[in-house]
Amino acid sequence: MPETPPAVQLQNISRHYQMGQTRVRAVDDVSLTVGSGEFLALLGSSGSGKSTLLNLMAGLDRPTSGSIVADGANLAQLSSLELARYRRNTVGMIFQSFNLLPRMTLEENVELPLRLAEVDRSERPARVREALERVRLTHRIGHRPSELSGGEQQRVAIARALVNRPRILLADEPTGNLDSTTGETILNLLREVQSHLGMTIVMVTHERFLAERFADRLATMGDGKLLSTSSAPKVVAQ
């Protein structure tokens, strides 16, 4: 049986910034492989470089050196148009602050990636409904984000990230703005998505307990470096 290629492979990745006279090493020589269908949690304190690493995997930022191979291409060498296509088709992103467009309804927010991907108009309503069904929010389809709770908004963001059927889901502190119960609901949902759709999930978090409970593997970062990777001990919720 042929071995499945990794979803994302980072090879000696560095991302340095120049801030005045100081050179900031946000990510420093990180090598990491994320297996296909794996749920990886990136842990670390504030400023450890985990979000920067996630942005590099998302194709939102370019490394100073090293290579990121995803979907058979080295992101470091893609043009900005090719990177946009990669963000559109290969990855879906969710954020701590949800980042829904406030003047659009849930339907319109979820439809947005389909517009960008130039999906036929006739096909869009079914795709939007399918994505909202997956996060169990079809009954709020005509509402605006401000009419929803934080947890519901994050569920809409997950639906938006899934609507283009990407293979990798990147989550930047998805529970950071939620209470613990709602956070758990969201992570249960991510786990469900992972198992049902076979998606690869990379989640940045600083909540070790949740990461251990839901992720397959933990990668810990500190000062821009990858400190350790380990399989998550499955903790059963009390």
Next chain:
Amino acid sequence: MKARDLTDLAIRNLREAILRNALTTLGVAVGVASLVAMLSLGVGLQQLASKRLSQSGLFDTIFVTPKNSFRGMGRPQPRDVESDKPPRPLDEDVRREFEKLPNVIEVYPQIRFFTEVRFDNKPYSTVVAGMPESSRNSGAFDGMQGNFFSSPSANEAILQMEFAKDLSDQPPSLVGRDVVLRYAERQASAGAGADPFSGGGFSVVPKELKLKIIGIVETEPAAGYGGYGNARLLIPLQTATTLRAAQVNDLRDIVRGDSSDKLSYSSLSVRAKSPSQVEALEASIKKMGFNAFSLLDASKSLRTFFSVFDLLLGIFGSLALAVATLGIINTLVMAILERRREIGVLKALGAADSDVQQLFFVEAGVMGLLGGVFGVTFGWLLGRAITFGTNVYLKRQSLNPIDLSSVPWWLVITALIFAVLVSLGAGLYPASRAAKLNPVDALRYE
């Protein structure tokens, strides 16, 4: 992103900050309105001048005389060197040949003669001119008092206003009254055959014809180049022809002994469909062996003058539009600052730089288009208002109303295209700035 989705998103964004965008659009509208109003005045004035000039028959008419004409003002006439044939007279056959030339509307003889008119038993010297039936619809008699000739051969007269004032202090009261035209009829002399226009000499016999005054016209419509002076009494051309009034060239023909057997005209007026066709037509007529004159050069100068005039008006009108473009730039730059995070989200979801750029472009274009539509409407209204005001003034001065402004279709379409292009130009900088936003920075922006 597809055009429909882009437009949809752009309109949604514009509605979001409706007051600011409406004010910016209003700025564009004011700019376009000033441009349209200025140019509509330029076009209106040009049309007014062209109409008056075309009514005068100056620019679409070619005056043709025979090569042996008296009208050379003393210049030696270029003889047909290659063939030493005598020059062709302007007879009926030639007139028909001219009629068959391309782009010719009509060909008619110029009949004008000095004579005496008696009114209330007082003599008045004047020039009488025959008017072709076509002048009824040429606009030459627009605004006249009374009516045009009831038939092409009616014994009726239309007076020129100055002449009418000579006849009476109350010119309008002249309509319906009679004048007596005294003229010299050319008759064949005894033994020279029945046709007085055949060779062999003729007699000049004084005659009288009673004419009914049916109208008064402000300016003489037939004061075309080649006349013997301003005609002040106009009669139907057919009536003028049947008078067989002796004309200036008759004596010359007798002296030169080259009066032919057939009726010949001293000059013919050939009217072209438009002034642009005059040049080619004039060349064809000259090739046929006649003298031909037109005032084409004067017409060209006039067109040049109005082109420059319109250009200047356009430049002044565009100043307001230039200010409006600054408004668009300001609005869109503000929008980038406000929507920084949204741009980051769009990019995270897969929007290419070009998608973001196009989105801002379409927003600028929509403002330009809406501003253009409102601007053209305002400009048209402004033009109408200026025309109305001018006509109120003219009416107080007892002058005829004029159509001072004109908004032709080409101006509407050009103004709309110009407004959109200028707005897109204004959107260039904000759109490229938005497209270049770093998505990571944009997403971090609170």
